[in-house]
Amino acid sequence: MTSESTVESGTRKLIDAPEHASDAAIQQLRNGVLFLLQREIGKSALAEDLCNEAFRIVFERLARHPLEDPTRLDAYLAQTARNLLSADRRMKFRRRTVTGAQTFIDNIADAESDPSVALQSQSRARAIRRVLREMPAVRDRQLLVRFYLNDEDKADICRDLNLDKKHFNRVIFRARERFREFLGRRIARGDLYCLAIA
């Protein structure tokens, strides 16, 4: 059974009888909602709280009124998460107290207070550095950086570097696959090390 079909059947169970839905299905949905929230506010306790709150709201709603179209559960969860995020931002804006020293206080906060986030970033930097070093053509390295770092438009990059769309897609595809491989290898080694310690 693929993870997709697991999620699909889990979604149905979640709607029909939430108490019998599989952990895997709920976890997959939760990972998705958490990703959306963390992308907006970073990895934080707040993101976890809002994610849990979104599920609480959806569960309660399902208990009262089951969805007419069960396939819309993912959309419903995503929308609930967005609404909670907006509400949280509005609330914070209303409660904000301007003291004049706020900028100073904000600057004191350590942006990398979570060591796991810093470690993850380092691991990603190592992997992409290796991808870039493996690319023999400067033009391909420029393409990757301009597209993913500078967010430049694909058409503009192709025009500037005198590339066709096919070549562009090929470079991006290969870079992504190598990145996936290097990142995966790193994770696998880390897991083995943890197992060895255990």
Add this chain to the structure above:
Amino acid sequence: MTDIDERNQDLVDRYLANRLSDVERELVETRIVGEPAFRREVELTEALRDGLRELQARGEVAPLLRSRTWMWSRSPVAIAASVMALVFGLTSFLLYQRLDQPRQDLRAASGELVIATLLFERTRSAQAGPDVSWQRSAAPTLLEMHFDVGLEPAAAYRVLVERIGTGTDATLLLSTRAGIGPEGDVAISLHSALLEPGNYRIRLEPLPSTSMDQESIVYTFRVTGRSA
């Protein structure tokens, strides 16, 4: 999903670059929640972007975008380098043939040579006990030792195999140079006749030794069983 079709990839790229309309963004976010494979592709792309941002913060992006081949545009330099590379390649080949002869002889002489592959994962401390234990058998064995040297290996390593005696005594058994193999690791071969039961330390010293950001890697190895 190990790959993603062009249309979906374009959607992911535009989502992460905040180039989607509100309706498109909501559709993508719905898929992120409902399709784990799609979400993993988004996460991978986001990780790639994050890695690039981290590299830029360290000031490493600009050097990586410079041409590494500027010298080659000068034809005299290119010709001289080509000749040198050819000479170096030929010398290396001859040297390799010569150094590899004992091993080839060994294989030829023993029709029943057993090959054993040992993998040494990178560890943080040599005090944590042996990384690998191997029990001798009666059959002569050729040990193929593979060492994990991480994601950013040096160009080559000097591999020193020492037998650890009592106290701080150590006897050097082997000192050889090894490059990075196709799997990204360093590999050497040792015949079991050289390895008496006991503890061994294997040190990989990065070459060239002037490399500032590379440190020696130490592995520990224990041989158990009967003496030869």
